[in-house]
Amino acid sequence: MPGTHVQNLQTLAGGLIPAIVTEGDLRDAVYWHQTIHLPFIATSPTFRLDRQWNWPTLVSWTYIIEKIMGRNTAFFQINVATPAGNALPVGQVLVSDGFPFFPGLGEPSIFLWYLAAAPLAALRYHKIPHDFKLLRALVDVAIQFSFQRGYDGRLTLHAASGGVAAEDQNLYDKYYAIGLIPYALHLPIRFVRRNDGRYFYADQSCANRLSKVLDPLR
Amino acid sequence: MTNVMRESDQMLFSVSDTERQIEINFVKRLSQLLRERTVDEIQQWAVSGEFNRIFNVLYDETSPVPERQFKDLKPFDYSDWARRNLLKD
Numbered sequence: 001m002p003g004t005h006v007q008n009l010q011t012l013a014g015g016l017i018p019a020i021v022t023e024g025d026l027r028d029a030v031y032w033h034q035t036i037h038l039p040f041i042a043t044s045p046t047f048r049l050d051r052q053w054n055w056p057t058l059v060s061w062t063y064i065i066e067k068i069m070g071r072n073t074a075f076f077q078i079n080v081a082t083p084a085g086n087a088l089p090v091g092q093v094l095v096s097d098g099f100p101f102f103p104g105l106g107e108p109s110i111f112l113w114y115l116a117a118a119p120l121a122a123l124r125y126h127k128i129p130h131d132f133k134l135l136r137a138l139v140d141v142a143i144q145f146s147f148q149r150g151y152d153g154r155l156t157l158h159a160a161s162g163g164v165a166a167e168d169q170n171l172y173d174k175y176y177a178i179g180l181i182p183y184a185l186h187l188p189i190r191f192v193r194r195n196d197g198r199y200f201y202a203d204q205s206c207a208n209r210l211s212k213v214l215d216p217l218r
Numbered sequence: 219m220t221n222v223m224r225e226s227d228q229m230l231f232s233v234s235d236t237e238r239q240i241e242i243n244f245v246k247r248l249s250q251l252l253r254e255r256t257v258d259e260i261q262q263w264a265v266s267g268e269f270n271r272i273f274n275v276l277y278d279e280t281s282p283v284p285e286r287q288f289k290d291l292k293p294f295d296y297s298d299w300a301r302r303n304l305l306k307d
Binding site for chain 2: 003005007020021022023026027029030031033034049050052053054056057058060061064065068069072074076079080081082085086087088097113114145148158160161162163193194196198
């Protein structure tokens with residue numbers, strides 16, 4: 001059913017683990033910063049686009065920035081349970097509510113500003129014996145929110161660039177692989193002015209298709 | 219100047235005329251700065267760490283945050299979010 005968030009995450013091995021999509025606040029952003037970001041992302045030996053992100057700053061200031069632009073924001077986390085029963089956020093998204101849908105006529109959509117998934121090392125440290133398929137699940141959170149807002153699943157996002165060509169292509173390929181539609185480089189985007197060829201979107205048809213993929217997890 | 223407490227965290231501006239004018243001027247300047255930027259430029263600020271330098275921390279990110287029990291988590295409640303964001307269903 002559109003507008004229903006997942007209640008499980010799929011592991012790479014194919015199993016299902018209970019999960020809860022929650023609304024995050026600044027406290028949750030700080031918890032991520034202290035528990036996931038500083039020990040595992042900021043010091044990651046491999047390339048991470050979010051290495052220098054500061055989620056408490058992103059959450060608080062994006063709220064203000066979007067308010068000035070006349071839009072709301074929403075911050076979501078996907079949580080699983082540690083063996084001790086504690087909640088561990090394994091991924092989070094920060095979205096803008098009402099961003100003009102540039103593949104259409106500017107109808108309101110959800111714009112996915114920032115997305116992060118906990119690295120495997122963080123899961124291992126917290127004794128989570130799984131690796132999850134998180135990208136699709138995190139994008140789905142934004143799509144379901146779009147359905148809840150009455151936007152028919154419309155979603156837009158920009159695959160940020162980290163300045164490393166191979167990694168930029170890797171991120172682009174990941175969004176493409178989960179079924180989001182790339183917005184062609186030659187097309188103008190009047191609401192964001194510059195199209196660098198790294199925008200993706202889901203229209204209603206695409207959102208329905210992507211939702212169905214995760215229906216067994218709801 | 220008398221400080222007037224905000225009556226609600228949903229209020230964007232202070233009740234005090236003086237404070238409100240300062241805040242409005244700040245918002246105008248920030249709005250102009252943002253309108254001159256593209257999405258990829260703002261994201262690039264985050265990726266490069268520039269975002270953290272432009273926008274100061276508004277919250278003590280060093281204060282310890284207690285762990286929560288998974289069983290105590292509340293799934294996202296859209297109606298509650300909409301109410302708090304002053305939306306009409």
